[in-house]
Amino acid sequence: MTERRKTTLWQLLGFACLPVAALWVSVEIVLSICWLPSPQAGVPPAFAVVVKPHPYRVYAYKSGRTEKAGDGVYNSVGFRDREFAEQKPPHTIRIICLGGSTTYSLGATSNSVTYPAYLQRFLRQRYAGAPFDIEVINAGHPVYSSLEPLILFQTRVLDFSPDVAILMTGVNDLWEALKYATFSSDYSHSRHTLGPLRPAVWEHSRLLSLLLARATSPFNPYRPNPDRNLVHLTHQPWYDTAPSHTLTIPLREAKCAETVGRNALSFVAVARGNNVIPVIATETFGPQYEVFAEALERSNETLRTIASSQSVVLVDVARAMPWNAEQYFDAVHLRDGSETYGRMGKLFADALAKAGVIEQAARNLNRGASVH
Amino acid sequence: MVEQVPAMRRRRRWPLIFPAIAAGWLLAEIVIAAIGAWVSPAPLAALRRVYRPHPYRVYALIPGSRSKAGHFTINSQGFRGPEIEPCKPSGTVRIACLGDSTTFGEAATADDHTWPARLERRLRERYVKPGGQLSGIEVINAGVPGYTSLESLIHFETWVLDYQPDIAIFDHGLNDAVFMACFRDFSSEYTHARKVFEIPRPQLWEHSLLLSSLFPARRTIANPYWSDRRPSQAEWLDRLTLTDPQRPAVDEAEQRHCFRPERIAVFARNVRNFVFVARGQGVVPVLATVVYAPQAGFFADVVGQINESLRKVATELSVPCVDLAREMPWSAEAFVDASQPRDGPEGLERAGRIFADELIRQKLVERAAAGKPAAGNQR
Numbered sequence: 001m002t003e004r005r006k007t008t009l010w011q012l013l014g015f016a017c018l019p020v021a022a023l024w025v026s027v028e029i030v031l032s033i034c035w036l037p038s039p040q041a042g043v044p045p046a047f048a049v050v051v052k053p054h055p056y057r058v059y060a061y062k063s064g065r066t067e068k069a070g071d072g073v074y075n076s077v078g079f080r081d082r083e084f085a086e087q088k089p090p091h092t093i094r095i096i097c098l099g100g101s102t103t104y105s106l107g108a109t110s111n112s113v114t115y116p117a118y119l120q121r122f123l124r125q126r127y128a129g130a131p132f133d134i135e136v137i138n139a140g141h142p143v144y145s146s147l148e149p150l151i152l153f154q155t156r157v158l159d160f161s162p163d164v165a166i167l168m169t170g171v172n173d174l175w176e177a178l179k180y181a182t183f184s185s186d187y188s189h190s191r192h193t194l195g196p197l198r199p200a201v202w203e204h205s206r207l208l209s210l211l212l213a214r215a216t217s218p219f220n221p222y223r224p225n226p227d228r229n230l231v232h233l234t235h236q237p238w239y240d241t242a243p244s245h246t247l248t249i250p251l252r253e254a255k256c257a258e259t260v261g262r263n264a265l266s267f268v269a270v271a272r273g274n275n276v277i278p279v280i281a282t283e284t285f286g287p288q289y290e291v292f293a294e295a296l297e298r299s300n301e302t303l304r305t306i307a308s309s310q311s312v313v314l315v316d317v318a319r320a321m322p323w324n325a326e327q328y329f330d331a332v333h334l335r336d337g338s339e340t341y342g343r344m345g346k347l348f349a350d351a352l353a354k355a356g357v358i359e360q361a362a363r364n365l366n367r368g369a370s371v372h
Numbered sequence: 373m374v375e376q377v378p379a380m381r382r383r384r385r386w387p388l389i390f391p392a393i394a395a396g397w398l399l400a401e402i403v404i405a406a407i408g409a410w411v412s413p414a415p416l417a418a419l420r421r422v423y424r425p426h427p428y429r430v431y432a433l434i435p436g437s438r439s440k441a442g443h444f445t446i447n448s449q450g451f452r453g454p455e456i457e458p459c460k461p462s463g464t465v466r467i468a469c470l471g472d473s474t475t476f477g478e479a480a481t482a483d484d485h486t487w488p489a490r491l492e493r494r495l496r497e498r499y500v501k502p503g504g505q506l507s508g509i510e511v512i513n514a515g516v517p518g519y520t521s522l523e524s525l526i527h528f529e530t531w532v533l534d535y536q537p538d539i540a541i542f543d544h545g546l547n548d549a550v551f552m553a554c555f556r557d558f559s560s561e562y563t564h565a566r567k568v569f570e571i572p573r574p575q576l577w578e579h580s581l582l583l584s585s586l587f588p589a590r591r592t593i594a595n596p597y598w599s600d601r602r603p604s605q606a607e608w609l610d611r612l613t614l615t616d617p618q619r620p621a622v623d624e625a626e627q628r629h630c631f632r633p634e635r636i637a638v639f640a641r642n643v644r645n646f647v648f649v650a651r652g653q654g655v656v657p658v659l660a661t662v663v664y665a666p667q668a669g670f671f672a673d674v675v676g677q678i679n680e681s682l683r684k685v686a687t688e689l690s691v692p693c694v695d696l697a698r699e700m701p702w703s704a705e706a707f708v709d710a711s712q713p714r715d716g717p718e719g720l721e722r723a724g725r726i727f728a729d730e731l732i733r734q735k736l737v738e739r740a741a742a743g744k745p746a747a748g749n750q751r
Binding site (some may be wrong): 054156 | 386388389390391424426427428429430432471522525526529531533534560561562563566567568575613641642644645648649651652653
């Protein structure tokens with residue numbers, strides 16, 4: 001007869017760990033064999049074809065690439081536009097349009113039907129007999145807030161000797177202000193440079209990714225998210241709904257408007273310092289998203305104040321083209337067509353002509369020519 | 373029967389192997405940590421403690437961090453030195469100093485030894501008196517090691533401006549010279565030299581001291597405990613933020629081959645834009661030249677040309693200029709290396725005095741206190 005010894009806690013622990021670990025490994029192996037989605041590391045291929053990380057402005061378009069759908073074609077500078085000479089041709093007024101997706105003209109099905117393309121067409125028609133040519137360049141990048149166009153303007157656009165620079169901004173700054181619990185005016189709380197997607201540690205497990213599907217981030221390597229877009233690729237994870245601290249929303253709106261105002265003021269100062277005529281434009285937001293629409297109106301109001309105090313030409317898109325379901329395909333972006341982007345191009349052309357911007361640019365051009 | 377007992381005991385005990393291994397492992401980790409306490413964390417780990425990636429200016433100082441040796445502390449706003457109120461107190465003149473490692477004070481052994489701290493002391497001695505017009509003078513050290521004129525411009529317009537400085541000093545040229553003289557390609561947005569700051573992450577197993585010490589050959593450069601090659605923090609910064617980290621070390625012949633004088637126009641453009649932004653935001657800009665050891669040969673010539681372009685911008689735009697390169701020429705007594713002033717009366721103390729004297733001579737503090745723009749700001 002042998003004496004039966006009592007099982008200790010350590011032994012129980014050992015007995016429990018072994019099968020659990022073995023089971024886990026087996027399930028992971030089975031899932032890796034049977035579960036078809038393969039891991040995706042880095043930037044999804046569809047984006048990797050056209051965009052690249054940029055150390056100073058989050059991302060930039062690769063030169064000479066075409067979007068998969070064929071609607072966006074990027075020139076050698078990385079702008080959604082035709083090729084243009086870096087050195088401005090003589091007797092040419094060069095207008096640069098800076099901003100986010102509204103300037104880029106998301107929804108326009110080709111480069112020739114964006115708002116800057118329409119603006120060029122209308123201005124050329126209007127100044128057909130003038131002794132100068134007019135060239136409009138689309139330097140808009142989706143997701144760019146008021147910060148990136150300022151940096152793009154200072155570091156690259158000035159190389160192209162623009163005569164007029166239009167900044168249309170406000171919408172993308174709302175995301176930084178309203179989707180995060182904290183706010184930093186350099187947007188380091190929300191933005192990150194376009195880079196490899198970083199899943200949480202537990203998301204490297206196929207089993208956990210399967211079991212906790214609802215908790216996976218957009219960066220989960222095993223559950224490719226078809227809706228993942230440039231916003232995901234350039235932002236820290238955000239709240240799906242606006243932060244519940246409703247009391248802070250007015251504060252967030254104020255900070256957002258302050259930041260947009262600060263950046264717009266810097267843009268005006270840099271433009272004038274470099275003999276470029278600055279033009280500021282407001283943006284529109286669908287009223288169905290009340291918090292966003294109100295916050296944007298506050299930023300728009302700041303832009304109007306700056307335009308007034310600095311004697312800068314303002315194109316008030318928010319008032320001239322209020323949101324309606326026929327013209328906008330979402331809260332912000334116009335549908336493709338002459339009634340939408342064409343109308344916006346005309347709005348800008350009329351505003352520039354009415355304010356005498358082209359005439360002033362022509363005078364500057366002549367002054368420059370006589371100096372040289 | 374007699375032989376079965378040990379066999380059964382063995383069978384009963386085998387599950388103990390897991391807890392035993394876990395306990396043994398833990399013990400080994402503790403022992404190695406205790407024995408290896410003298411092993412300082414690898415430079416990359418030290419770097420990670422102080423720097424973080426930044427979406428607009430490549431990298432930034434981590435608020436609230438400090439060097440292991442305690443030489444410097446970063447306040448909650450990301451500036452070297454003591455905390456400052458986000459909202460400027462009334463009656464206070466605030467001066468922001470933008471620059472690279474010389475402004476940050478890499479050679480300063482304490483936060484109050486940097487030239488901005490010494491500048492603050494001298495200005496306070498002069499202006500802050502009981503019953504006087506000014507209740508305080510604050511100098512913000514917004515220098516970040518490795519920054520060029522472009523990063524400081526972005527730093528200024530996206531962050532420093534929020535602290536309502538009255539005067540902003542812009543002290544740059546050394547790192548711009550590296551970008552201009554050491555790289556064959558050149559881009560006006562400095563992307564020929566700068567890349568996105570990505571701190572390599574150690575592999576999961578490398579977090580274990582035991583495994584890291586057992587498998588030295590498998591350790592990556594991101595290992596938090598050991599680094600096979602031990603570059604300095606500055607070299608690590610180069611490695612993580614430059615497209616080709618070897619380029620700053622190229623010889624003089626290669627520098628001559630790479631450098632084109634027209635590249636300096638980009639530096640001048642950044643300086644001009646700083647002046648425009650400052651004035652547009654109601655801040656008085658002040659420019660400063662940089663010092664470099666003349667025996668550096670061609671590179672010192674490039675720095676000289678950069679200084680000359682800065683002087684031209686200062687004259688053209690009527691901006692006060694602190695000509696440190698002329699006021700404080702390089703000497704072995706005053707500098708620890710080719711560009712860093714020594715922590716002492718001949719080095720950082722003297723630099724602080726030169727800045728203070730120029731600000732006093734130009735009456736910039738009085739004007740800021742009275743709310744009057746400086747001469748060039750009247751536009």
